[in-house]
Amino acid sequence: MSALHFKHLTTAGLLAVSLTFTSIPATAGVRVCTFPGSPSTALDQAVAQEVFKTADIAASLVKHGIGEGDDDGVSLKELGRTLGHDCDVIAGFPRSNVADASSSKMLFSRGYLRSGYVSIMAPGSKPEGAAKNTVAAMYASPAQLIALQQTDVSLDLENTSELSVNAVVAGRAQRAIVWYPAVVAYGLAHPRQHLTVAPTTSPYADWHLVFAFGASGGTLQKRVDAALARMSADGRLATLTRPWTLPDVQAAASRPGADASHYAYLDGSVRTSRLPGTVERAAVNDALQGRFIKVATDALTDAPTFDRLQADHGKTLYASSCAKCHGAALQGVTAPALRGPAFAPAQNAHLTIGGVFGYMATNMPADRPGKLKDQDYADIMAFLLYSNGYQPGSAKLTAGSARTSATKLNAGPAH
Template identity: 60%
Template sequence: MKTRLNSFAVASLLLAGAALSPSLASAHVRVCTFPGSPSATLDRAVALETFRTAGVPATVTAGAFDGSDDDGVSLKELHRALVKNCDVIAGFPRSSVADASDSKLRFSRGYLRSGYVSVAASDASAQRLGADVVAATYATPAQLIAVQQQNVKLDLENTPELTIAAVAAGRAQRAIVWYPAVVAYASEHPQQRFAISGTTSPYADWHLVFAFGQKDAVLQRRIDAALIKMKTDGRLTALTRQWSLPEGAQAALPPKATFAYRDGPIRLAAVSTAELTRAGTQVQGGFIKVDASTGDDAPSFDKSQVKHGKSLYSSSCAKCHGADLKGLNAPALSGPAFAPAANSHLTIGGVFGYMATNMPADRPGKLKDQDYADIMAFLLSSNGYTAGSAKLTADSAKASKTPLNGKTPQ
């Protein structure tokens, strides 16, 4: 499984302007699945039955994404596949934090609701480690869920398969993985047994859908009608039964949908991915405390910082938060979900403090203090704040108790 599940996350940004306009009169609709996705077998089976039910000839292929590496499917690869090889994407992931709603795509109703679960060895006599070691797949929602937990050591692995194997081999007590990865692993290792429990995180809940081009409204409606028919007559349940979360392992949101930069642990040690994988990383306890009841003027920043911050964001942040700040496998960093017009629960200082100590996820704290300040300036500008003449410094950003309310451009 060369391409790991962050193709699942990267896909959520997908491709403003990708050309997806199959004619229903054409010989076949080309349906592609994501390479290496644990749900690829399910996606293929659902696609074939759905398009058959809709009366639309279709060919399903897993070879549409060429040249993928261990960093997942890139936007360039996705664009190339959609233009040259695909008319529809099966197994497209959507969630409340990364639903691609701002892309020029249409989406079917969901055919599988699944989520990220906690996996432990079912054998109670399995070796206990000195600390609670949690395995997670690097640069996926699993890592973000794991980072939110306190008093654990984090073992980052390169694929979901290796993440589960860390538990099977006794290197980790638990693993956070997408449930279809557990199904795929179990099919390859039928002798292995795990205890599965749910996770509580806004990053945990995902739906698999079909993705279409903006012009494919007719095809989308036909596929939705087919999915409804299959659900009514029980065929969809039969196809997805093996892949559905077991009873008691449903992913649950916290009482108030909160994100890591508000309620997550405040520090993940700044070491390389190799060091994280080899030795584990201690997550320090404690939570960011933000006080939205007191506020002062937003700290000043200038236009040069915004430009530099945008460049830094593109290289260090966009992989998880999206090139347009709309969220991929991490929350959106613009718009009302992040910076509402009023009564924000976040402060500028709280967001900056979390970012500077926990981001980017692969190497927390790797940037210089002023670089983090420049990224914060870009975020402020992207949420309607106006640049001034004075630079934003790390100290002034961290000290700000101003609620992060979005501003309407003048």
């Protein structure tokens, strides 16, 4: 197994970090926002600077245009309000073909970086005990959904991608599922640390970084797309994004003598990297759309009540909107199971009812995130609670009570 060395990334990566927007008054030109805390922020800003320079458009960086969000994240509705009020464009907006938010009132440019989720290990690390079968992943992200598809492993859910990598480096986890730009950012911050990278096989792990605009930003979108096309044709885009580019797995597999255990890395070499259990089954992607979600640490409280009629209605909604991926019996098909110990363990749950509801209401169904009414999502949540052993009561579950619930999702007694 060969390690991916980050030394060759450092110069190019720091060059990207050193790029800054031209000194323009904050009120002048196009206002560009990036997501706070995103590992690709340095790249997003560098690409934005070059794109607007190419398009001959004055632009300024708005540092605090997008809030951090709360435990339910930053919703598409909130981002829609941000565009036009605080920002004219968002750089570094993550999109996938499965959950593309096409029904929202937002416009998107062509992609400037194709990326995705990878499996990483630390060469020389020797996790002991339970850590040998532990996979780290960021809580309430596509990484967690992919990791949930593993068999015979425990999950170490972390608040950020960086902490997921740290779990591997520190020996708390054998490996981690991480968004690739986070791996690059970690390498730039820790150039002496070597990591082995292998792909995941989930089709839902594939993402692109784009520019996002409000519904009235059609003219700006066209100019940005034209600038991206020019930069792609003359090689500037490839130069800017090369340090962040996902290893070319398909090209590696097509080379003579290569097999499923060979992957291409950033320096163009093909190395053997077969990790135990790295072939993940497909998992439905969470259209994070820039959400940064924290693990709830509130004290355990009583679960919000729901009634049986709405649980029955939730079952009907689930059958039409969720069962295709999660299974008619919530057993999981191409997406994680929504009942049983992986979802609602008997004790020591990582998920909260509010976290699951906010995650679902913002990002599901994967093909049309947020398409249902708030009360419909509440009814589906009632069905999920009932299916995991919670008892119905006399009061109906509302979206508000579901969203604010800090109760850990431990399985209730069988009904």
